[in-house]
Amino acid sequence: MSENLTALSFRKGVEQNLFEQMQKASSDPVALRKMSEDCLMGEAVTLGAVSFYDFLKKENREKKVFLCNGSACLCAGTQGPLKSRLEKQFSESEIGEICCLGRCYENGAFQYQGSNYSALEEESIESLFTSGKKAHSKDYHVDSNMEIPLLVAEFPGIDKFYSPFKELVQRDRQSVCEDLKNSGLRGRGGAGFPMGIKVEACLQAQGSPKYVVCNADEGDPGAYIDKFLMEQRPHSVLFGMITAGWLVGAEVGVLYIRAEYPDSILSIEAAIHELQDQGYLGDNILDSGFSFRLKVIKGAGSYICGEETALLASIEGQRPEVRVRPPFPVEYGLFGRPTLVNNVETFANVQPIFSMGVKNYSEIGTEQSKGTKLISLDGHFYRPGLYEVAMGTPLRIVLDELGGGFRVPVKAVQVGGPLGGLIPIDKIDEVTVSFESFKQAGFLLGHAGVVSIPEEFPMIEYIEHLFQFTAVESCGKCFPCRLGSVRGQELMHKARAGDYKIDRELIDDLLETMEQTSLCALGGGVPLPIQNALNYFQDELSVYFKTKETQS
Ligand SMILES: Cc1cc2nc3c(=O)[nH]c(=O)nc-3n(C[C@H](O)[C@H](O)[C@H](O)COP(=O)(O)O)c2cc1C
Ligand code: SF4
Incomplete structure (x- = not known):
């Protein structure tokens, strides 16, 4: 069907x-x-x-304002008081929820009439609804400890920025593919798959037309990395997509941008127009014989649309359920045609590779993780913001030197979204920013948004939040995720609410089943942070679990 x-x-x-x-x-x-x-x-x-979608489903049609229910706003404790303020203006049925608006640097986030707001004082909230006066949000810090930053560098203007592309199109495609492979660039969307290998597979795949799709559905609560790139460095992303289009032989590229990022859509569309005006998009670009068009498609509110096969199903107008792989999108992607899907930040690395040279690029980072990584820090830091560091940089440097340390006592950070590991604060020194270091230590770098869990925030509530997130966002295709997440949430909720005690064996079984038998990394990935929490916060959590005496 x-x-x-x-x-x-x-x-x-x-x-x-x-x-x-x-x-x-x-x-x-x-x-x-x-x-x-x-x-x-x-x-x-x-x-x-x-x-399926938050913004389209019937039960949300009468909602007038949407509160962010992402992990960072939850841990900041801003949403309860914000809801009370909104209730002065709206009835209960007019207030909906939405997951992560990418305002994690200041929290208290909500969306109203298609625009996002955060950290507003009571007066500003009132004037927004009564007179339509929009209060300005604080900007976040953008910085790097690199001598020459790659991704947060100032934009030098279109001609200079796109000059490496003019040289590339004179070359043989296969040799450019080799360069991309030799650069060591791995995908930044979470899985860390080498981009060059994917590009080569798409170039060699049979079938036409081919497509390039940019996964701009950054749904991980705590992450605003792709948001930054799209809003403040849109040409970084577009350069990568145009180059990839030329490499694989595609004539059309699609940016699937989540509806929760209205400003990203505007800035990307403006940058596309600039390129069209200057002959970098359209027919026969720069007389190279290569024609390419870019189209923005707005999401409609669904975390699972970040999973690449669900994203493609979404663009096709189908219910965005995850598809079994293989076949992989490079062979059977959008409309069943060969498709290269990469993350925003992955595409943004292409320009630096070809402007500084493959050798120079591959000297940055570690053996298995090349280049730099952008990391976003939430509102619990003295300098919340977006930081670029070379792969291999100790996590401690990002949190303490760039982020300025925590404003409140924090017991753990979750890095890489709801499916990323939960690192207790005394293990921060064991990890450096790289795929392999996180993996070795039993965590996951993922997309590298950082959410801080304050000491006073109950870990049982955080675990319930993770199960609930998965239950709400599950595409429903496989039952370990669809049912397991709901059962997990129920167990946590019962234990928090009354004197019910959780059977540790039961929860371990549940997590193992989800991890090993779920079709994709939503159901398969959420056990990791929960297991981290159960292992590292045993003392705090023990009160919610059966003891040997109560077990029998
Ligand atoms: C539940 C789930 C959510 C995901 N969300 C995103 C996302 O928001 N952005 C993204 O680029 N990749 C996301 N991914 C990973 C994509 O499926 C895919 O691996 C990625 O877009 C490939 O690009 P990359 O190789 O450049 O990382 C998600 C995966 C899963 C399982
Ligand atoms: S793990 Fe969850 S999100 Fe992934 S396919 Fe199964 S039901 Fe869908």
Whole structure:
């Protein structure tokens, strides 16, 4: 069935994209029915897709304001008081929830009429709703300890920035692929797969047309790395996509940007227009014979759309359920065609590789993790912000020297989103910023957003939050994740709420089942931070668990 839908969606293509049409029609049942008839899709398919997304589902239609319920705002404790303030302006049914607006540097985040706000004083909140006056959000710090930063460097203007591209298109594609492989660049979206290998596989894949897709669905609470790049260095991302398009032989690139980042959409669209005006996009770019177009597709509120196969299903207008791999997107991707999917930050590394030279780039970092990494710090730091460091830099330097240390006593940091490891504060010195160091220490670098868990924040509540996050965001395709996350949350909730004691064997079984049998890294990944919490915070958590005496 989904293959038929993929083929039907291909007929509409990227320009008359079904997902966009679906978004427009979502609030009008008649229009939605007409759309499904016109596209020969059947109403169940379109309703099934529409009802999946936070911004489209029926129960959210009357919501006027959405509160961020991400991990950073939760740990900052800002959302309870914020909700009380919003309740003065809105009824309970008009207030919805949304996951992570990327305002983790100051918290107290919410979305109103498509714009995001955070850390507003009571007066500013009132004037926003009564007079429409928008209060300005504080900016976050942007810094690096590199002598010459790669990703946070000032933009030197289009001609200078794109000059390496002019040289690349004179070269043989395979040799540029070799350069990319030799650079050692690994994907920054979480899994760390080498970009050059993926590009080469897509170049060699049979089938046309081919596509390049930028995964800009950065849903990890605590991360605003891709948001920074799109809003403040949009050409870094676009350079990478155009180069990748030329390399794999694609004529169309899609940026799938989450709806929670309205400013990112605007800045990327403005940068695309600039490039069109200056001949870097369109037909026969710079007389190279290469034609390329870029299209922005706005998400509609769903964490799982960051998983690459769910993201592709979403663009096709299907319910964004994870697909079994293989086949991988480089062979069977968007509309069933060869597709290169990379993260925003991965694409942003392409320009530095070719402007500074492969050798110079690959000398930055460690043996297995080359280049630099952007790290975002939440509002618990003295200098919350976005920092670029060479791979291999001790995590301590990022947290203490760049971030200025914690403003409040903190017992652990979760790095890499809800599926990333939970590092107790006394283990910070054991990790450096690299894929291998995090893995060796039993954690995960992931996308590297940092959420601080204050000493006073109950660990049991944090575990419940992780299970709940997974339960809400699960695509539902496989039961270990769909059911396991709900059961896990129930156990934690019961233990917090009353005198129910959790059976450790039961929770270990549950986590093992989820880890080993889930189809993707949502259900398969969330056991890691929970196991970290159970191992490192045994003393604090013991009160919620059965003892040997109560076990029998
Ligand atoms: C539950 C889940 C959520 C994900 N979310 C994102 C995301 O928001 N952004 C992203 O780039 N990759 C995300 N990924 C990883 C993508 O599936 C994919 O590996 C990535 O886009 C590939 O790009 P890269 O090689 O440049 O990292 C997610 C994976 C899973 C399992
Ligand atoms: S692990 Fe969860 S999100 Fe992933 S495929 Fe299974 S149900 Fe879907």
